Amino acid sequence: MTTAAANTRPPRADSAHGHGLLGPRAEMVAAIASGVTYTGGMVSKYLLDTPGWLPASLFAATYLLGGFFTVRSAIDTVRRGRFEVDFLMLAAAAGAAAVGKWAEGSVLLFLFSLGHALEEYAMSRAQRSIAALGELTPRTALVRRGSDVEEIDIDELRIGDTVVVLPNSRLSADGVVVAGVSAVDESSVTGESMPVDKQPVADRQQALSGRGAVTEAHRVFAGTLNGSGALDVVVTARAEDSTLARVIAMVRDADTQKSPTQRFIDRFQLWYVPAVIAGVLAVIGVGMVAGSEPFAESFYRGMVVLVAASPCALAIATPSAVLAAVARAAQAGVLAKGGGPLESLGRVTSIAFDKTGTLTWGQPRVTDLVPVRESLRDRLITTVVAVESFSDHPLAAAITRDLAQQAPAGTENTATQVNSVTGRGVTALVDGRAVEIGNTTMFTELDSDGIPDDIAATVEHLHSLGRTTMIVRDGGVYLGVLGVMDTPRAEAAPVIAQLRALGIHDMVVLSGDNQRVADAVADGLGLDAAHGGLLPQDKVAMIGQLNARGGTAMVGDGVNDAPAMVNASVGIAMGAGGSAVALETADVALMTDDIGRLPFAVALSRATAAIIRQNLTVALLIVAALVPATLLGLPIGPAVFIHEGSTLLVVGNALRLLRFRRGQEHAGIAHENRPA
Template identity: 40%
Template sequence: SGTVLLIAFILKVAGSLPPNFILGIFIFGIVIGAYLPAKSGLLMLINAGEIDMNVLMTIAVIGAIAIGEVEEGAMVVFLFSLGNTLQAFTLDKTRKSIVSLMELTPEQALVRRDNHEFTLPVDQIKVGDLVIIKPGERIPMDGRIVRGTSSVDQSSITGESIPVDKHPGDEVFAGTINQRGAMEIQVAKTAKDNTISRLIAMVEEAQSQRARSQQLVDRFAKYYTPVVIGLAVLVAVVPPVAFNQPLVKWAYQSLAMLLVACPCALVISTPVSIVSAIGNAARNGVLFKGGVYLEEMADLTVMAFDKTGTLTQGQPEVTDVLVYSDLKAEELLAVTAAIESRSEHPLGTATIQHAKRNKIDIPVVSGFDSFTGKGATGTVNDELYFVGSPRYIEEHLPVAPEVIDDLQRLQTEGKTVILLADKKEVKGIIAVADTIRPSIIQTLQDLRRVGIKRVIMLTGDNALTAKAIARQLNIDETKADLLPEDKVESVKSLLRTGKVAMIGDGVNDAPALATATVGIAMGAAGTDTALETADVALMADNLSALPYAIRLSKKTIAIIRENIALSIIIKALIMALVIPGMLTMWLAVIGDMGASLLVTLNGLRLLRVKQNP
């Protein structure tokens, strides 16, 4: 239509053709440009009973032709079409984050079945199939490594920029990149059920949900349009009837007002911001389950954390090795690990792993005997040893005062102690603790900088251990020895002081997560339950993205407010031109489409918010 209208304007300036012929070209250009918007508006009016911008534009253009302003009507159609095209182009950028996620997974993969290798489309690969992945290739399916080691770039799923070392038995995700070694994985999920497919589906669903501010704007728009249409009718009728003004002039002003009657910019001011923010968050390993949770994050003042596996690693590690005899520390670890290798206690596992990491040879044990909840005995290098709790060792021999002092100090620090003794004396102490996550102190400091006033720890662990961890992390308040229902009650009491986020693994903490203003689960990439139960899911197994999520939510709220203010101010300024009779139809269209483009471009700024500012 733009080309036809340009030809009509050129022919009019040239003046070489009859006016009626040029008029016909203008009308032809109007019909071409207005057909689809008019059809869309009519369907909206019939099916939903709503008057949108397409209907108002169609009425205005028909009215312009009726009062002889054909060129003005043609300009309105052209500007309207141009504005819609530009708006669609900019809005497409908000969807690129999801499109980029969709393009991550390969369409086919090399599969081994019955000792034969062949390439299959991913939708034909079954659970249990062996998939061969070469260096540099994207992993096509979720699964576990059965052969080979490598490092894998998981940034597309978790947002972590540092590649993760992977070994046999480790989990890998579709869409991530195998970097340096060849691997074979056993498929754990079909293509439609893998982590990235679920992530895409949840992000699309979240983007389609209406945020709280969007609901308010929609309610306002419901009354705004009819009111402005009523004012447009008054503008057309009152001046000519009451003040003997020219009918054509005020009919024209009325038609221009119709073009201002649709609050397009106001209506899209919120969704374009929400869609941009949720898309950006997904690329950085944070899944918001809806715009309402994105908005709620901006108002959080209290954060409650589960301890085990959230603030801490969730795996006991050896922290101290104290020796009281002629044994060396390596020998103490070797003997203890030898006896613990026959038990299934997690503290024993920590000792064995520590010995292996330090390349300590673990000797053979004989005559092993276990006493549940206490300890064990075993013979190593022809010497009988006792391994276990202080109470268990005290049943067999007296414990020296210096050993008791160290025991009390270590227990005060929240550590669990294992004693090794022979028939005569305590040989040494091995202290084991669930260590804090490496980056958690920095993360908590960053949370305070973005507006979190109180940090609370809720744990089922004992008070001594909880207080020791709290001291290390400078946590404001600690509640220990809590059952799941106790955590729910604690969250309810915190809610009386402000908006509260509960952060946990999404499984054991599900009731508390559901009770909080916003429930946040971490490590969701490998946990289906976490994806389902949480309001916000951190795909990586760490909390470093949490301050980013809050900054993004605060930025989103700020941009939504800017957009609403921009759209209202621009509309008000345009409508003010009606009073002196200076409003033109093309100016009304430029104002309306310009405002829509401005709020869209402003919302797109959220795509550039980075995890590490």
């Protein structure tokens, strides 16, 4: 069997130069036609009383039809100085003809060409699953020009154009929503099983310049399906640079990163094929020297051995599995850059996680509200909301968001003279009373008597839980303490449990935050260790220590964690949809920020490794059994059937990965309790 899908081979001649009038079905048609002529030859020779020229002509036609595409491919490889499987099959068929075994040579070429045609058909299933994505993007777009809307080709779209997306239609470009509300089905790009609600971005110009906050509620992708609402979308990437286009291109080029197994097979074939040719010559030579059988029989036996020893199934075992797995991963919103990262991910025993935005939401939340006594709770809430709603402190927005809804109705206060004290907190006047909200340093400096013991104990307790704390005092009266923290994602703990079930025994968090915060996250999620206060170079050093114990994956955002990701066995970027940097940095990219896809990626990679092992075992066992059998007299017909059958068995086994499921992991874990 030829190895067109193997990474070492160029496109077959029929692919490189066109298929002719019949298009991509030409090889299949030729293979079927060769089967018809072979059958006709056998019937006319053994069942009918026909002139001798008729079966001879039919067998010759079988040679022509069955060998046409194989000859073209073999010529290409020989020109490159390589002798591969195509050459071995042609040599065997030519040898059979040379000793008058036209029928045997015909069945070899018929089955070989049919097997290759079926193999390419099977392999194209994986390729079509990716190519089909390219059909999702409309060829035209409705663009708003002033008060008019005109239809143009998507190749004419420019960054900054405003595209009108009608209800229940596919989006033609990547961009941000500037008008309209709708739910968009993004499964074709991100693998997200549920439609994502979209709303306009607050400031169009800031969003386009990169200064404004653009979340998944604002960002849309080409090829996704709009729901029932109309949207106006400002284009942020040209058609050839869209997220969908990049994903398709990267999956098509995935074989540029060969797996270690495939590199070994490539090296193995460099000496194996010449060794087979030498072995065949030895079989023929021994028969001639010994004089125990006529030359024709020795030559025929050598040709049968040639068929049996050809490494067809071995050559296709790894690339067929890798292609199917890469295609399946892309369908689920996981982009694996070829066999190397895919196989490496299946072998990792340790995973290091960045904290912020990976295990946590990346947004602070008020986790604790501890009044000095319960009767002061409402006053504590209203005072904090009044001050923080006018503050520009980084935590002010989170505090206002989480506490405003808890404030008692009709008790709104107004803050004036709000002043931020760098490194300390904020001061203000509320209804003429002096209010201070800040850390222990602020109150140690303000209060000569020191912080009350109960307040200090609360602060210490919250610090031990990894909280950032703020003490609140109103008119000289201590009201209580706030605890703020970037909370873990709802799906993070189940993900850790699933990874442990998959055999990942060492999981750690690497964070630039202080050690207490890192410890709190690790303890809450069941991680094995936490390392806080790390600079980028410190993370690289930690990855080095983990690598010394076995394969390590680093999960981060693909940008800030790039050095650690590069030094890990596998770098995994989260939220890569719409991010060219993340796609280029990582070995594996989760197209959304749903960490729930990580167990699926690990499980798929391990299933791929298992399929590859199965395929290699079958391929080697078939060769090991067939070669001795042919030396003992197995004729060419059964040898060809077994040989070609093993190749199709290997391909069929690999294609099972296209239907890979592991529990509910293919859909990710639902987002819950996400900060607004």
